[in-house]
Amino acid sequence: MRIGLVVDATCDLPPEFLAANNIRVLPIGIRVGERRIVDDRDPDTTLKFYSQDLPKVGPEDGSEPLTPAQTHDWFLEKLVTDFDYVICLTVTSQRSPIFEHATQASFSLLQSYKERRAAAGIAGPFALRVIDSQTVFAGLAVLAAEGVRLLGEDQHPNAVRTRLEQLSQQMNTFLVASDLGHIRRRGFQKGDRSSIGDRLRGAFLGLGSMLDMKPVLSLVQGEDKPVSVSPNYEKSAERLLNFARARVEAGELLAPQMCLSYAGDPSALRDLPGFAALEDACEAKGIQVHLAMLSPTGGINLGAGAMSLSFAAEPKPFA
Structure with a gap:
């Protein structure tokens, strides 16, 4: 067959x-x-x-x-x-x-x-x-x-x-946007909050006036919400990468796959604080790491420099 x-x-x-x-x-x-x-x-x-x-x-x-x-x-x-x-x-x-x-x-x-x-x-x-x-x-x-x-x-x-x-x-998917100004300029399409773009924009901009802050957005079991806020993109990315590394080190992944994507050249992910430690933890546990460009569908809504990270595991509070 x-x-x-x-x-x-x-x-x-x-x-x-x-x-x-x-x-x-x-x-x-x-x-x-x-x-x-x-x-x-x-x-x-x-x-x-x-x-x-x-x-x-x-x-x-x-x-x-x-x-x-x-x-x-x-x-x-x-x-x-x-x-x-x-x-x-x-x-x-x-x-x-x-x-x-x-x-x-x-x-x-x-x-x-x-x-x-x-x-x-x-x-x-x-x-x-x-x-x-x-x-x-x-x-x-x-x-x-x-x-x-x-x-x-x-x-x-x-x-x-x-x-x-x-x-x-059991998918745990997270997003970090670098350019919240792009997200705000995109606005909402005819009041429709059901599309990928409108739902993500609503979750990110729900932080109100904190446009200079960079949130980590969680999409787990159909619910999208900010789970962490930091004063800059690198800090938010580091928190996310450290959270993923902790899940790997605890042996909690249900599939040996860790996927990350970036709105631009994905090699930029390697320069983020916490990436090397995550990659080392995945190698030690037999987890395959995949790096790719974020799809244009993601990029058009989240802007340049946005990142997505995902793995399969039982949901757990972000810390």
Whole structure:
């Protein structure tokens, strides 16, 4: 059986990892003024977004997920002749319609995949299962990386799907924004507080007048809230990295994956206080560390220099 893994473009994994493991990326459109960008995790496109497009982002700009019909066509073109069973991981349904659109497309695909496979001389059924990751950015990356590990152990895809659904309930994802001025300038879109951008902006700007402070935002079990506030970005990042290191050293991670992403060149994460100690702790515990660029969907809402960190573990108060 040929088994495939699909993520949407908000999944913050390094392009080398995606390519090496044949992970397919469901693209997302990005709108910046008159410019339309297709985000499919291409590193050159992402770097160009951060260097040229992000400084021009206005309140009306944002991400544009594929429609259900477009998603159906992408599944039909990219998946049904390459795989027999596909697991598709999407950003949380509480913040984006991607899960809903992918689910609708998976149902409509049942009426069209047989003809495509027959034309390619492929016998047997095709199955596609869509999983709501219930997290964002680096959190989606943790689930995808763990899916790769489990599939590499030749576990049955149904067992892998079940395990990933279980882990989605235990994701600990954190965000630190460097430029709260960018977040404030973005404003809110037509009063809609359900999208990724509006919900994150609301959580960050809920700190009121403390715009010179840098909060750590937690997204755990569907609740997003500031859990720490520091006078500068480096201190907030250090607190987050130290918290993650303590969880690793205590042996509390439920999957051997630690994912971090950055709105810009991810090598900048290595210069943050606390990163080296976290990396050493992960190595000692057999935890794989993945560094990637934050998706343009994350960057357009959080601004340059924002970071995301995630791991799977039982929720625990931030300290």
